[in-house]
Structure formats: structure tokens, C-alpha cells
Amino acid sequence: ERADGWIPLEPEKRQAINTDLQATVVELIELFHDAKQSHWNLRGPLYFPLHENLQEYAETYLKYSDLLAERQLQIGQPADGRTETVVNTANLPKFPGGFLSDRQVLDIMTERIYTVAKRVRARIESTGKNGDEVTSNKLQDLSYELDKQVWQFRVHMQ
Amino acid sequence: ERADGWIPLEPEKRQAINTDLQATVVELIELFHDAKQSHWNLRGPLYFPLHENLQEYAETYLKYSDLLAERQLQIGQPADGRTETVVNTANLPKFPGGFLSDRQVLDIMTERIYTVAKRVRARIESTGKNGDEVTSNKLQDLSYELDKQVWQFRVHMQ
Amino acid sequence: ERADGWIPLEPEKRQAINTDLQATVVELIELFHDAKQSHWNLRGPLYFPLHENLQEYAETYLKYSDLLAERQLQIGQPADGRTETVVNTANLPKFPGGFLSDRQVLDIMTERIYTVAKRVRARIESTGKNGDEVTSNKLQDLSYELDKQVWQFRVHMQ
Amino acid sequence: ERADGWIPLEPEKRQAINTDLQATVVELIELFHDAKQSHWNLRGPLYFPLHENLQEYAETYLKYSDLLAERQLQIGQPADGRTETVVNTANLPKFPGGFLSDRQVLDIMTERIYTVAKRVRARIESTGKNGDEVTSNKLQDLSYELDKQVWQFRVHMQ
Amino acid sequence: ERADGWIPLEPEKRQAINTDLQATVVELIELFHDAKQSHWNLRGPLYFPLHENLQEYAETYLKYSDLLAERQLQIGQPADGRTETVVNTANLPKFPGGFLSDRQVLDIMTERIYTVAKRVRARIESTGKNGDEVTSNKLQDLSYELDKQVWQFRVHMQ
Amino acid sequence: ERADGWIPLEPEKRQAINTDLQATVVELIELFHDAKQSHWNLRGPLYFPLHENLQEYAETYLKYSDLLAERQLQIGQPADGRTETVVNTANLPKFPGGFLSDRQVLDIMTERIYTVAKRVRARIESTGKNGDEVTSNKLQDLSYELDKQVWQFRVHMQ
Amino acid sequence: ERADGWIPLEPEKRQAINTDLQATVVELIELFHDAKQSHWNLRGPLYFPLHENLQEYAETYLKYSDLLAERQLQIGQPADGRTETVVNTANLPKFPGGFLSDRQVLDIMTERIYTVAKRVRARIESTGKNGDEVTSNKLQDLSYELDKQVWQFRVHMQ
Amino acid sequence: ERADGWIPLEPEKRQAINTDLQATVVELIELFHDAKQSHWNLRGPLYFPLHENLQEYAETYLKYSDLLAERQLQIGQPADGRTETVVNTANLPKFPGGFLSDRQVLDIMTERIYTVAKRVRARIESTGKNGDEVTSNKLQDLSYELDKQVWQFRVHMQ
Amino acid sequence: ERADGWIPLEPEKRQAINTDLQATVVELIELFHDAKQSHWNLRGPLYFPLHENLQEYAETYLKYSDLLAERQLQIGQPADGRTETVVNTANLPKFPGGFLSDRQVLDIMTERIYTVAKRVRARIESTGKNGDEVTSNKLQDLSYELDKQVWQFRVHMQ
Amino acid sequence: ERADGWIPLEPEKRQAINTDLQATVVELIELFHDAKQSHWNLRGPLYFPLHENLQEYAETYLKYSDLLAERQLQIGQPADGRTETVVNTANLPKFPGGFLSDRQVLDIMTERIYTVAKRVRARIESTGKNGDEVTSNKLQDLSYELDKQVWQFRVHMQ
Amino acid sequence: ERADGWIPLEPEKRQAINTDLQATVVELIELFHDAKQSHWNLRGPLYFPLHENLQEYAETYLKYSDLLAERQLQIGQPADGRTETVVNTANLPKFPGGFLSDRQVLDIMTERIYTVAKRVRARIESTGKNGDEVTSNKLQDLSYELDKQVWQFRVHMQ
Amino acid sequence: ERADGWIPLEPEKRQAINTDLQATVVELIELFHDAKQSHWNLRGPLYFPLHENLQEYAETYLKYSDLLAERQLQIGQPADGRTETVVNTANLPKFPGGFLSDRQVLDIMTERIYTVAKRVRARIESTGKNGDEVTSNKLQDLSYELDKQVWQFRVHMQ
Ligand SMILES: [Fe+3]
Ligand SMILES: [Fe+3]
Ligand SMILES: [Fe+3]
Ligand SMILES: [Fe+3]
Ligand SMILES: [Fe+3]
Ligand SMILES: [Fe+3]
Ligand SMILES: [Fe+3]
Ligand SMILES: [Fe+3]
Ligand SMILES: [Fe+3]
Ligand SMILES: [Fe+3]
Ligand SMILES: [Fe+3]
Ligand SMILES: [Fe+3]
Ligand SMILES: [Mg+2]
Ligand SMILES: [Mg+2]
Ligand SMILES: [Mg+2]
Ligand SMILES: [Mg+2]
Ligand SMILES: [Mg+2]
Ligand SMILES: [Mg+2]
Ligand SMILES: [Mg+2]
Ligand SMILES: [Mg+2]
Ligand SMILES: [Mg+2]
Numbered sequence A, B, C, D, E, F, G, H, I, J, K, L: 001e002r003a004d005g006w007i008p009l010e011p012e013k014r015q016a017i018n019t020d021l022q023a024t025v026v027e028l029i030e031l032f033h034d035a036k037q038s039h040w041n042l043r044g045p046l047y048f049p050l051h052e053n054l055q056e057y058a059e060t061y062l063k064y065s066d067l068l069a070e071r072q073l074q075i076g077q078p079a080d081g082r083t084e085t086v087v088n089t090a091n092l093p094k095f096p097g098g099f100l101s102d103r104q105v106l107d108i109m110t111e112r113i114y115t116v117a118k119r120v121r122a123r124i125e126s127t128g129k130n131g132d133e134v135t136s137n138k139l140q141d142l143s144y145e146l147d148k149q150v151w152q153f154r155v156h157m158q
């Protein structure tokens, strides 16, 4: 179609950039549900501040998953945030069911956010190298947020 | 534990009510991702109004999934909103990947919201019969919202 | 049409529920104009507080007429809020023209709101019996508002 | 009564001005219900934007009907916005009942707003000639709004 | 000075327009203090609604006195809102000191606002005839407000 | 008095409904002061989150005590929220004076909210059976809030 | 405990200041319930403005009771706002039950607020003399509010 | 087309009114860019207040250019706000490039706004004479704003 | 009258306190009009910041004149803020008419605010000595504002 | 001048960076007027959503033109956003006059935004290479917005 | 200079008052940085509530340091809030570097705020004795805030 | 400790990045106090706009010092914003005490902000080279703000 010509990103760059974006979208959706799962099933003396901050973290994941999925569309690719895709490709350990103590939540969530934060750092570099500074720039904003969350949870245990 | 005694809902009612709540939470999470998937991959002349209203619908699903999952906790049960649980128990056809025309979105989403709306209607009755008017009341508020969405999408095709 | 199948309320319930909804919509529109007519033509020492509260009551009538008319559409029926339909079916005495003293307004409006409040109470029961708890629930919210207005006007004369 | 002397508009001007105001109030109330009727019973691919803008138009009619009815009171005349008066004096064709396609709504509403817009233009002139620039000024503000609505609906069909 | 040439209103019109503006500014300042005097010294069963509405009227007087004084500056004339000028030129009876019953306030204020409202009506005409539609337009907006206040106070006594 | 006839709830239902409302109003006022007493005299590492959430709980009690007391007036009965009435009829153990550790507050408040939550559940049923769905509906909204508070405090000790 | 040394107010001053604070907190809580009791059970032509202003007065009492109770904690003393303490120590006549005419409310509430306003004036002096200007300063702010309320109610009867 | 009949302004008036509207739209767009150009390139001790007020003036020009361009559409004419049209028809001296001292900005901008203000005054009269009071009314509102700006800049040099 | 007994301030203190309050109210009203007069007739390079800050100062004068006049009522005295009273008792030099340069405004206004600031300082002491700490406290708040204004204007000339 | 030394960007970088900034400012101003021209003259069934979103796009262009023009000033260069400069240097085809169908607007605007989006991508790279990461970073933010607009318009035609 | 005469506070009082103000400003700036240092380097299970409340405390210090420094200017003295002055004159132990456990933060900060709170209490008295009730009044407001902070931190350890 | 492993930034990069962050945090704190010192002690005709804008600049410094100090924590390093550290390491000339003319403030502040702006530019490069694009990105945002401030102050002297 004629409209297919109207994609500002150079065609040869699209596939590599899309791979990084798609992976990040899926991981953020998984983290969103991890945070909500913790927000709900949490128990222990740290209930109130963790319940409240997990909700704020969850909202951060949603905001960036939308922003990056729409970047996929901008570069002419469909985004895939279907639940089955998330389960199959988020590449994180299965999240435990049932009640969770505050220590457990701190432990599990720090580990998982840390894992995604590491991957996003790598994608900042690869998207830059693959020639899309715009995507890299958005990942840098996300990276600051993820690193902040890891810090705020990590210090509970130090 | 002593704390386990502090659950206002009568013990014999908890299981049945929890079954209805858990099913609704999972279906709302699935609808949330269906709506976002449509919000992103949509194409055609109805793009702007559908893109905007699908986002609003998605926010309605999130709001009620939180409200009902927290009702599960109130009655002493953990909520399960993990992505794998959603995939395994939402009991809706697999959502299509890739781009979607506006007609397709209207068709698929109307069908899926309608399916959940029907189930929620049945749960209003069963939670009432099972003796938890409080849960039934929240499902009634949700039901109005789902029926409104079905109407607003259905009339596009009439 | 295919779209006609997408109505979550069971077909056999629709007619009875619609009858109650349509009657309430029409009466609320009549009350809206009664309240505005009083808001404008009022005279006497109670002018300021009555002028202000009649406006607030009027806004309550509009809010619920929209909410209930849209419930009609949800259950597959057109709403009829045309002026002629209101005149023919609201089933309230003709409202007096010209200036009105504050005592007259209190008297007439209390009577009229009371009449509608009684009818709405009956419809809470009938819609419940006719198997639409969702509509019944919305009428309960409206009923609280109408009963509050009757109280606030009635006590001026006690 | 002594208070009857306190009406700033000259006595000989009141009747003519009131005639124009009363007619406009009644027509705006009729347009309000026409717009709500369309807002509810609308069907077709233009549902979302029309549903939303009809609500905004309806709010414009209410705002000016209040402002002009209160101008009637300022010049010592009662306002008559009773439903029966609207039916008898709005002088517009009966509005159709039942569902309405988006094309029908555009057609019918453009015609009706246009009719009122023409009448309001004539009243700007007559109220000016009859010596009440204040009323004429308010009608000019309303006229801009009505002409804008006619434009926004008309261009859908051009 | 060179800057004196930059006054958009034609030189021959300035004096007449300024006379009307200056008179209105002064009368609005007097009304402002009359309303505050009443707001403070009021007694009687209508205390709360009158206390509150007198404050709102007072704010209306201030808003228009600023708007019209700044119109004087626009047409190259200084504005004179000094207290002594107000006392000497507002041309309204001396306002009574001490406590005031609610009936007294209604009586006195209705009379005074009515007097200014009549004068403003005359100035709408004279500024129009003297060729400054812009000033006339602002006086029309003020006139609606004053006529509304007269109505709202007058009906307390009808 | 004539005005006494204007009470929409059927006369034979009023006494039973009023008994449930009056009891709930009094218990909510007692809980309000329990929560404020805890908000003030609290000590221990959980001070900040408990201090903050106790204030929010207290505001919830006030909101519903007003809403239910006004329901008493709507059905023609005076409300009794006098301090002595609260002391004599709230039917909860005397609240301890002096400083309170965070564990003590969690323990005492969970117990007391749980007790009221159980009673409110029973009144949802009795008001329903006694034929006032409107009151029952408001109690259901309150019940969700109380059950949520019990959950949020209970999990601190699990 | 070591923490007990961290109280900025000099030890010898604490008892006297606390006595004044505790008495004021208790009286404000009593006034709060008096105002709510009047807000609910009020009847007569002054219903709307009194109903509204009694709510605002009630909120003022709550605001200062919190502020002063927290001053008690600052100076190392527990606050006692338990319902029984209020009943036993507020030292005001028992508030009447049942419906209240607007004249009764004005009469009773003016008397009670006046009584507390007098006591607070005395405590401004005693806390100043007892060397806590900070507490005295907060009581001065409260005193202005109470004196204003007495004025606004008193003038209804003058 | 049928839709072409739906233009409330009488056909014989449209051309003259459109000429005045089109000229004003183009001049306001030119003034907008003049004000931004000054906002950016300004130097000198008056930088902060001029930078800030030039931005506010610029926003006023945009607001009225939209309002008047949409009036063109209302009367059935296309608006022409293309950059080339502005350059060719705004009929103002070429704006200087490069840095500008505060005195230069005051001088140049006062002159330009004054020129447009004079033209708008003439169009108030011509649109009135040509029988469109609605357009004339909007130009009066704009005229007040322009005259105010001329005043505020002019006095810097007096 | 019986209501006259309900004045919390001791009778023997009222006259002296009222004298200070009345004088301050009148001076603040005079300053208000001085500030507006300057806000309007100002010329020179400091126009924008002075025009804007004079308006803010004027609003401060109005706020405190209301607050202190209502203190007069609280202590049982009528307030006198009539224009003639202001002219006769504000005890400040006559304010100059006509245009004012920025230097003139700074000079004149600094002098006048300084004069009132000095008087208010003296009244803080006298009201304290005369036994009304509540009034003294409000004058202290005002004093900070006046001293701040004197500072902000004074430094323009240093 | 001494002040000329205070420019943080290294002198040898300024010219190249300024060239990119100036070109972008001019193109954004052209796009702004293109979007407004479309917002006004649009016709067809997509009128409402396009009219609304074109206004939002236009506001985005203005925001970034200000931000980038002020970057020019930061690096010591004047910005040139004069209308004639825009006409001469925006380097986009002349925009068509007269009415525009919704298809035409989608077509033309997609093409033009796409053209600018491509150029901005190139300038992200050149400004980065020319050693001004700060400017490059702002262009990256703009680039995301432009690519999003191209996507949202392009999909209407797919 | 002439302007030096315009200082409302009597000359003989200025030095003593300034000494108290200067000392308080410097201590508040030190506390501000202590709170931020703690806000950042905090570790341990109380991280979230302490991190959040330390930020709020820090904002309180900034607010009062500005308010009191500007009081210095009002009384004709320069304020000295330079970092070196803070280091040399705040007269508090050196704050520890590196990470801090939540217990350490509670301990250190309680001690430091307590020290300043004691000093401010003394200055309330000295500024009162030295004849500046206005400054004393502002210190009283600050004192309440500091005493509240000491309480809220102290109780964590009780 | 185990938690020490959870730092997303690669260990070998941390020291270099931290050095740049720590230096910037300290310089921003120094600039904050420089701006407040100027905000307070300023004199001369440019007082109002400089006083206001220096406050806004100060708030910008605080915002970025928090954001960058928290970045230090994210990468596992403590932040050091203690007053003594600022004095010892900000590496800017000692700020002058006492009153400051507007020219002096412009001169001194432009110089100091310029110095920091230059250093921040260098750190954008070094953090990029040292492999932390996330920190570099935040410094780029800060750099735009600092360059803007230098521009706005510099042009006062051109
Ligand atoms: Fe989105
Ligand atoms: Fe939640
Ligand atoms: Fe609606
Ligand atoms: Fe109205
Ligand atoms: Fe003004
Ligand atoms: Fe209430
Ligand atoms: Fe509190
Ligand atoms: Fe527009
Ligand atoms: Fe007041
Ligand atoms: Fe700008
Ligand atoms: Fe400040
Ligand atoms: Fe922070
Ligand atoms: Mg970047
Ligand atoms: Mg970058
Ligand atoms: Mg409900
Ligand atoms: Mg006109
Ligand atoms: Mg229900
Ligand atoms: Mg009111
Ligand atoms: Mg005070
Ligand atoms: Mg007008
Ligand atoms: Mg960035």
C-alpha cells in the first residue's frame, strides 16, 4: 500500500529496533502483573508502604509499555502484548501464587526488576548502535525509573 | 493464626464467592490486554475515536480487577492475577496478532466484552444466592459498565 | 441483524425492565423542568437558598435521566425523552405558570418529588423481581437522592 | 407593589423584548431534548464523535436557556419553560422516535439548529431595534454558538 | 510626546466616552463599599444568604471597575478612583452607618443598584451614539449583571 | 402535620430500618474516635503508615455516619449522634487511654472494626428483609470499606 | 526511656499547658457532635443556610481538635478524646435529642459556642502566663473562629 | 449541494463580512509571529517582563485568529491562514531580523498593534453596517484586548 | 436584647480594641484605592512588574480589611467602611490625580504603606496591652505583609 | 561585548547547530499553519476527530518551535521565525487553499509531517556528530512526536 | 539614603531581632541539608515512610528559612544564607557521611531538630522581649512545626 | 551483602559516573544558595522580575540535585550534599555577603551559572564515554535549563 511508504525510520533499521521494543513491552507487562500480584497478596509489618509503592511501580510499567508499543507502530510493526505472548516470551521465572510476606515480595520483586533493568541497559546500547536514537532515548528514561525502583527495594535489605 | 479469625464474611460462604471473584478478575485482565492490543494495532477511518475509547475501556477493566481482587483478600483468599493464570483460565478465544482493521476490532471486542458481560450477570445472581450482597453489589456496578461498552460498540454495526 | 444478538440482558426480561426505565426517564425530565421553572420564577425571603438548591436538584435529575436512558439502550430499546412524550406520559399535574412564592414552590415541588420517589421505590422492587439487579441498583442510588430532596424540602414546613 | 418599580428596563420596551426571549428559551429547551434524543438513540460508524458532540451542544442549549430565562425575570416577566409550553410553542417539526442512523441525526439536527439559528439572527435585530442592547448582546453570543454548530454538522455532508 | 499618538480611539470621541467611563467607575466603587458595609453590619434571619451574596456582588463591582478604568487608560485618559472623588461624584445618597436589618439591606441596596443600573443603561446608548461600540459592549455585559442583582434582591420583597 | 405525610418509605417499615441505621451511626462515631485516639497516641516503628491510614479510616467513618444519619431523617426519624448516646449504645469495649504501641493499635482496632463489620453484614440482610433496598445498598458500600480495613490491618500480623 | 528527653517544652511547664489543651480538645469534640446533631435534626425555613454552615463549623472543630491534640503529644502527654472522656469532662449541658426548630438550634448552639469561646479566651491568657506562646498562638487562631461563629449565629436573633 | 443551503447568515451579506474577517485573521497571525520574534530575540534590562507579556499577547492573537477564522467557515467561506497569504496580505512593514533591544521591541510592536487596532475599529463599524452584529460583537471583544496592549506598551515610553 | 450578652470579649475591653480595628480598616481601604489608582495610571519602564504587584498588594489590603472589620462585629461593634468615613478618618495625605511615573508611584506608595505599617505596629502593642491577644495576633500577620511591601518598594530606590 | 563570552556551547560548534535548529523552527511553524488550515477548512464524515487532533498536533508544533528557537538564543544566535522567512525557507510544497475533504487532509498532512520527520531524524544525527547532545536530545523528543503523528494519520488509509 | 528611613521597625530594636532571625535561618538551612542527606542515604525496613516524610520536613525548613530571611530584609538587614556561613555558624555537630540505617537517621535527626526546636523556643521569648511581636509570631508558627517533627520521630523509638 | 549485587550499572563504570554526579550535585546546591542569597539581598529597579526569576532558578537547581543524587544511590554510591562538602568542593568563588544591586546580581550569577553550565557540558561527554547514557541523558536535560538561564541573564547586559 501507498501508506506503507510513510514510515520515517529507515527500512533497514526497523527489524532490530522492533526486536528490542517488543521484548521490553512484554517484560513490562509481566512486571506490571508481578507488582499487582504483590500489591494484593502481601502480608507483614511493611504492608502499607509496600502496597502503596507497588501500585506506583505498576503504573510506571503500564506507562512505558504503552509508549514503547506505540513506538513499534510508528516504525511500522504491530505490537504484541497478548497475554499468551507475555507468558511465552517474558523470560522471567514463574511468579509464585498465594500469600506473600513482605520479605518475600522485596526479594522476588528486586530480583525481577533488576533482571529487566539489566536487559533495558543493554537495549539502550543496541538501539543506539542500530541507529535509532529516539528509541534509545525513551529507553534511557525508563532505565532511570527501573534503577530507582531497584535501589528503593534493595535498601530495605541493607 | 489468631488473625485468621478476623474475616467478616461467614466461613461457609467464602469458597463460592471466591470462585466468582477469581474468574472475573482473570477475565477483566484478559479484556484489558485485548483492549490495549486493539488500541495499538488498529487501522482504518475509525482510528481516532476507537483508539481513544479502547483506552478508556481498558482503564475500566483495571479499576474493577483491582477492586474485586481486593475483595478476594477481604474474604481471606489470595487473588491470582498472574499472566499464566490469565492465559489458562480466562476462557476466551485466543486474541489475533498483527494489525487489525476497525471493523475487525469492533467485531472481536464486542463479542468478547459481551461474553464477559453475560458471565458477570450470572455471577451477580450466584453471589447473591451464596449470601454475599456486598460482592454482588460491586458486580452490579461492573455489569452496568460492561453492558454500556457492548452497546457503544454494537451500534457501530447497526 | 447480527448485532442484535449482542445484548447481555436476557430477551424475556427486556420489556418489563424497559417499561420501568422509560417511565423514570420521563418523570425525571419533567422534574428537571419543574425545578428550573421554580428556580426562575421564585419570589420571597427564601429566594437565595431555594434558587441555589433547585438548581442542584435539577442537575441530579439530568444526571439520572441520562444514566437510565442509556440503560435502555444497553438492553436494546430506544429511549424516548422527547418533549411531547414527557407531556403525555409523565403523569404529574400540570405545573403552574407565572411567579411563585417560596411557600408555593416548597409545597408543589415536595409533592411532585414525593410522587416520583414513591414510584421509583416501587420500580426498585419490580426490576428486582423481573430479574435485573443492575437496573434495580441504579434506581436505589436515585431513590436515596429523591428521598433526601423530599426530606430537605419537607422540613421547611415542619 | 413597591418592588415592581425596581425594573431597570423601561416599561414600554418590556413586552417586545420578552416575546423574543420567551421564544428563544422554548426553542433552546426543545433543541436540548432533540440533542439528548440523538445522543441516546444514535447508531452507525460515526457514533462516538457524534454522541460526544451532541452532549456538548446540549449543554450549550441549557446554559443559554438559563441565561435568557433569567433575563426575562430581570425585565419583570415570568419565564415559561414548562414542558407543555415547549411542545405547544417551539414551532419545530415533531422529533422522530426510535433508533436513528448517524446520517439521519446529522440531517435532522442540522435542519433544526439552522432553523433556530435563523430565528435568533432575526431577534438580534428586533431586540436591538426595540431598544435592549443588553439582550441583543446575549443573543449575539448565542448566535455564534448556533452558527458554529450548524457549520460543524453541515460539513459532514459536504 | 510621540507615544500620545498611539491611541486607537479617534481623538474627537475620547472626551464623551471618558465621561461615561469615569462616572461608572466611581459608582461601582461606591456600590462595592455599600455591599461590604451591608455584608458586615447585617442582622436578621436572612443573614447567611445575604452575607454570602453581597460578597459576590461586591466582587462583580470590583471586576468591572477595573475593566472600565483600564478602558479609560486605553483611550488616553487617567482614571480617577480616589476615595474623595468617589465621595464627591458618585451621586448616591449617603449610606447609613451602624447595624442594618436584613429588610433594610434589601431595601437600600435594591434602590442603589437600581439607580446605577438605570444610569448604565443610558450610557450604553450614549457610548454607542458617541461611536465607541467597544465600551458600549463592556457596559452591556455589566448591565446584565446589575439587572440580575436588582431582580434577585427585588423578589425578596414580592 | 401535613408535611409528615411526605415520607416515601412505607410507614410500617420505618421503625425496623431506623433501628439498624441508628445502631450503625453510633458505632461509626465510636470507631471515628477510636481511630483518632490511635492516630494521636501511637508509638513504634510503624508510626508513619499507621498514623496516616488511621486518619483515612476515620474520614471514612465520618462520611458514612453522615450519609446514614441523613437516611434516618429521610425516613422521618431523628438521628441521635450525641456523645452520651454513643457511650451508652455503641456496645464496644471501653477504649484504653494513654500511649499505645503500634502492635496494640493493630490488635485493638482490628478487633473493633471486625466487630462492627460483622454487625453491618447482619444489617444488610435485615434491612433487605425489612424491605428497604436503598438502605441495604448504602450498607453494602460501607461493608466493602470495613472489610477492606479489617484486611489491611489483619495482614500486618500474618 | 531515652526518647523521653526529646521534648522541647520545658518539663515544669508541661502539666499546666496540657490541662488547657486537653480541656479544649474535649470541648471541640463535643461541639462537633452538637453541630452535626443540629445539621441533621434541623427543621424550619432557615434549614438550608443553617444546615450548610453547621457543617462548616463542625469541620472547624475537627481541624482544631486534631491540631491541639497533636500539640499535647508534642509536649509529651497523651491526648484523651475518647467518647466517655468527652461525656464526662466537656462540662456543657446535655444536648437535646429529637427534632430541632431553626430557632432552637440558633439558641442552643450560640449559647454553647459562646461558652467554649469564653473558656478559650481564658486559656489564651493562662497558656501565655504559663510560658507556652506556641500553644497560646494556636488558641488565638481558634478564638477568632469561635468568636466569628458566635457573631454569625447571634445576629440572626438581633 | 444541499448542505450549502444551511448557512444562517443571509447570502447577500457574506462577501463583505468575509473580507473583514479574512483581513483580521491574517493580521493576527502576523502579529503572533511578530510577538514571538520579539519574545525570542529581545535584549536589555526589560527582558523578563517583556518576554513574559509578549508571550501572553501572542496567545491572545492565536485565540482570536481561530475564533474569527471559524466565523468565516460558519458563513460558508474558507479561511486562508497560509503563511504565503499572511506574507502577501497582512499589509504591515517587514519585521526586522536579528537581536532587538527592549526599546526597539516596544517601539515596533506598539506601532504594529496600533495599526491593527485601528483597522479592527473600522471593521467593527463596517461589519455592523453590513448587517452582521455577531461578527461585530467578536471584533469588539478583540478590540478591547488590542487597545489594552497598545496602552500597556505605550506607557513604557511616556 | 438577650443576644447582646453573647459577645465573648469582655465588655470593658471592647471600646479600645474597636478603636484600633476601625482605624486599621479605614486605612487599608484607603491603601486599596491608592494601589488601584497607581495600578491604573502608572507610566514608565517599570510598568509591568509594578502594575502586577500593585494589584497583589491591593488584594492583601482587601483581605485584611474584611478580616478586621469582621473582628469588629465579633466584639459587638458595627464596622464603618463607608467611602466618606474613609476620606474623613484615614489620615493620609490626599492622593494625587492623573498619570504617575513609576518613580512617583514608588515614592508615594512606599511613604503611605510605611505610615500605615508604623501605625499597625503601635496597635499590635496597644491591643495586646488592652487585653485582646486575638486581635493583636491578626495585626501581627498583617504587619508582616505591610513590612514586606515596604521592603520590596524601598529597595527599588536603593 | 563582555556578555558575548557567556555562551556555554563551544564557539566552533555554534554555526552548524544553529543551521539545524533554524531549519526545524521554520518547518514547525509551517506545519503549525498547515494544521490550522486543515482544522478550519476540513469537510467530510471524519470532521470531528480530525478537527480535534489537528488542533493538538498544531499545539505540539508551537511547543517545540519555542523550545528550539530558545535553544538558538542559548547558543548566541538570533532565531528567525518571521512569516516571510517561513515562506522562503520551509522548503515544503505550497499548501492548497479552499475547502478540503477529510481524505485530502489525511493525504497532504501525512506527506508533510513525514517529510519534516525525516529531516528531523537526520538532524538528530548531525547535531550529535557536531557535538551538541543537548540539542540532539530535544530533537529526539520531537522526533517521537512527529513519528507518532505520521503513524496516527497513516493508519487511516491502511 | 532617603530610602533607609522607610523601615517600620524601630531602629533600636533591629540588631537584637536580626541576631535571632539570622541564627534561625542558618540552622534551618543546615536542617534542610541534613534531611536531604538522610532522604538519600537511608537504608532499612523503614525506608519508604522515612524517605517521604524527610522530604516533607525539608520543605518545611525551606519555607521558613525564606520567610524569616525576608523578615531580616524587612527590618533593614541583609540575610546571610551562604553555604560557608551555614557551615561556620549553624552550631550543630558535623553530619555523618555515607549510608545511614533507619535507626541512625531517627536518632541523629531527632537530636538535631530537638536542638533547633529548643533554640527557637528561646528566640520566641527574646524577640517578644525585644519588642518585635511580628517576628515572635512567625517563630511560634515554626516552633509548632519543629515540635511536631520531634514528636513524630521520637515515638518511633518509644 | 547479597543486596549489593543488585545494582544494574556495571561495576567497572560506577566510580567514574559517580564522580561526575557528585560534583554536579554539590555545584547545584551551591547555585541554589547563591540564587536565594540574590533573591533576598537584591536592590535596584529590576528587583521584582529578578526576585521572581531567581526563585524559579533556585527551584530548578533543587529539582536536579535530588534527581542526580538519587542517581548516585541507584548506582550504589552514597550522595554527599552536606553543607561542609559543598563549601569544600563546589569550586566556585566565595559568594559576596550583604546587599547586592541588580547589576551585581546579574553579573555574579551569570558568571557562576555559566561556569557550572560549562562543567555540565563536559560531564555529558564524559558520562557518555564512560558508558552511562542514562546519566548523560539527565545531564542533557539539566544542561538545557542552565544554558537557558545563562541566556536570560546575559541578555540583560547586551
Ligand atoms: Fe496509548
Ligand atoms: Fe489496589
Ligand atoms: Fe450520556
Ligand atoms: Fe440559573
Ligand atoms: Fe487591572
Ligand atoms: Fe450532611
Ligand atoms: Fe492529625
Ligand atoms: Fe478551532
Ligand atoms: Fe467577609
Ligand atoms: Fe518561550
Ligand atoms: Fe522568597
Ligand atoms: Fe527525592
Ligand atoms: Mg537522550
Ligand atoms: Mg542521547
Ligand atoms: Mg450500589
Ligand atoms: Mg454589541
Ligand atoms: Mg444492591
Ligand atoms: Mg450557600
Ligand atoms: Mg499567630
Ligand atoms: Mg459582547
Ligand atoms: Mg531525553
Ligand SMILES: [Mg+2]
Pocket (backbone or CB within 6 Å): A052, F052, K052
Ligand atoms: Mg504514604
Ligand SMILES: [Mg+2]
Pocket (backbone or CB within 6 Å): G137, I137, K137, K140
Ligand atoms: Mg502571638
Ligand SMILES: [Mg+2]
Pocket (backbone or CB within 6 Å): H052, I052, L052
Ligand atoms: Mg511576573
